[in-house]
Amino acid sequence: MTKPSEPTRDSHVAVLAFPFGTHAAPLLTVTRRLASAAPSTVFSFFNTAHSNSSLFSPGDEADRLENIRVYDVPDGVPEGYVFSGRPQEAIELFLGSAPENFRREIAAAETEVGRDVKCLLTDAFFWFAADMATEMNASWVAFWTAGANSLSAHLYTDLIRETIGVKEVDGRMEETLGFISGMEQIRVKDIPEGVVFGNLDSVFSNMLHQMGLALPRATAVYMNSFEELDPTLTVNLMSKFKRYLSIGPLALLFSPSQRETTLHDPHACLAWMEKRSTDSVAYIAFGRVMTPPPGELVAIAQGLESSKVPFIWSLQEKNMVHLPKGFLDRTREQGMVVPWAPQVELLNHEATGVFVSHGGWNSVLESVSAGVPMICRPIFGDHALNARSVEAVWEIGMTIINGVFTKDGFEESLDRVLVQDDGKKMKVNAKKLKELAKEAVSTEGSSFENFKGLLDEVVKV
Structure with missing residues (x-):
């Protein structure tokens, strides 16, 4: 008072x-x-x-x-x-x-x-x-x-x-x-x-x-x-x-x-990232508001396991029940599923090769700021519009094949962004936008x- x-x-x-x-x-x-x-x-x-x-x-x-x-x-x-x-x-x-x-x-x-x-x-x-x-x-x-x-x-x-x-x-x-x-x-x-x-x-x-x-x-x-x-x-x-x-x-x-005095990383995601090679890791997060339906969470897990791509998946604990039986044990060396991750720091880590996201604006801009290509799965609101911009306007990523996660579609999307020439062009474009953002x-x-x-x-x- x-x-x-x-x-x-x-x-x-x-x-x-x-x-x-x-x-x-x-x-x-x-x-x-x-x-x-x-x-x-x-x-x-x-x-x-x-x-x-x-x-x-x-x-x-x-x-x-x-x-x-x-x-x-x-x-x-x-x-x-x-x-x-x-x-x-x-x-x-x-x-x-x-x-x-x-x-x-x-x-x-x-x-x-x-x-x-x-x-x-x-x-x-x-x-x-x-x-x-x-x-x-x-x-x-x-x-x-x-x-x-x-x-x-x-x-x-x-x-x-x-x-x-x-x-x-x-x-x-x-x-x-x-x-x-x-x-x-x-x-x-x-x-x-x-x-x-x-x-x-x-x-x-x-x-x-x-x-x-x-x-x-x-x-x-x-x-x-x-x-x-x-x-x-x-x-x-x-x-x-x-x-x-x-x-x-x-x-x-x-x-x-200015954001916080000490880095909050309770699951040691960044320490895990230190052991991965440049541009190799898929970081997956859909925000706190909406998550793809259970069947698609299964497809993500199956696609990750089949692809052998290293991953960090930020998934709320209440949704972990939908993961395939034995998935966490079988992929213990390949990746980690955590209820929370330091997103900005992970995106800026040199090991991160793709950000799999719903396409919310904050997430898109954080990915742009870090120069990381995206795979978008729009859910509601402006997500589809942002995903279209990522794919067709800025050419720094793609919308998930057919708009929803399937095992084969996700595996193909990961390969396109992380391995194919198409993905290398996305990476170049993403780096250019990152430099423009830094200049701004x-x-x-x-x-x-x-x-x-x-x-x-x-x-x-």
């Missing part, structure tokens, strides 16, 4: 996090960097208690920056509510009450800090922040947590619907979006569900549509990417927003010492300059 005698800070920023999936963590990462660069600005971080508990461990208060204050907002679930099991039910409940809850909590924080909020720094999903900022006489700075390709899909939703047609879409899934600059290699079937196919009336689809309409009102839109990754899309998006800032890759912009975050790079621009927009009084 701020003491009455304490001098007033220069400015007050309200940070509104989307508490689902992997959205809140990168927003907190950027908030910490901004707070470090602007120590006289108070950053009030608003998130649900459940999400906050996953971001902040009880023992890290001493390491927390003094100018970041953490607040819990209600999750929107009524007392005694029984979930029906519908997809996105928790998100619907949260969004239904979020504008009112955020307004109330911000007002309380303003009283506590003793200064009105002058900037709303929010997840881009919160389209209602445009009106909130206007009411509060504050700026709205929005964080898009995915890539320029998916942002374009949502920004141009109406144009895509008008051009492709939602009723005739089944017959046009292989067509490309050549009518949008920078999306010439993207097919209709690659774009996220809810744009022209799937349930266009769901709360989530409506949220993304409303977001696409509202974002041009933002003072600035920023993302975890770098301009040189998608130069044509960058130019296009710069023309659509008041200010469009690529400030990544965050994995490079923030050194390991250097002191004269585009992302370094864009971060200074973001800081300027956020801490204006």
Whole structure:
């Protein structure tokens, strides 16, 4: 609590996090960097208690920056509510009450800090922040947590619907979006569900549509990417927003010492990697939110065992029950299956030859930053769009054969990336992007300059 005698800070920023999936963590990462660069600005971080508990461990208060204050907002679930099991039910409940809850909590924080909020720094999903900022006489700075390709899909939703047609879409899934600059290699079937196919009336689809309409009102839109990754899309998006800032890759912009003081590697993955030859290991991870179905986990295991490729597979313990009987014993020398692995460090290890992933944006950008080719198995959201970019736009990897894991298909994919000439070209292209990423975050790079621009927009009084 701020003491009455304490001098007033220069400015007050309200940070509104989307508490689902992997959205809140990168927003907190950027908030910490901004707070470090602007120590006289108070950053009030608003998130649900459940999400906050996953971001902040009880023992890290001493390491927390003094100018970041953490607040819990209600999750929107009524007392005694029984979930029906519908997809996105928790998100619907949260969004239904979020504008009112955020307004109330911000007002309380303003009283506590003793200064009105002058900037709303929010997840881009919160389209209602445009009106909130206007009411509060504050700026709205929005964080898009995915890539320029998916942002374009949502920004141009109406144009895509008008051009492709939602009723005739089944017959046009292989067509490309050549009518949008920078999306010439993207097919209709690659774009996220809810744009022209799937349930266009769901709360989530409506949220993304409303977001696409509202974002041009933002003072600035920023993302975890770098301009040189998608130069044509960058130019296009710069023309659509008041200010469009690529400030990544965050994995490079923030050194390991800024991410954590000691490397967390409880299963000694990196020590195991030291015994492997360059570009030989397959690192497999599908994030914490979604995992391929049990039958595909079996196919991955069978393909690994048959291929003899060294591997580290990050797989949650609850899913290990699906592995074939005896697989762990038979592959004890070949690889390791662990419930958690230090992903950024593994990708940057010279022994890693391919990253097998769902194609989520954070994973794709971490692979790009490390110069590692990919095998993508899209599951939902922007995964298919990212996988298509990996394969056809940047040519640094491939989508798993036929879109799902089979023993033979996975084995063939591993051989293509790790052994064949095709894979060697992917590696060369991946290394080129890695160098561009490093240049972007250097002191004269585009992302370094864009971060200074973001800081300027956020801490204006």
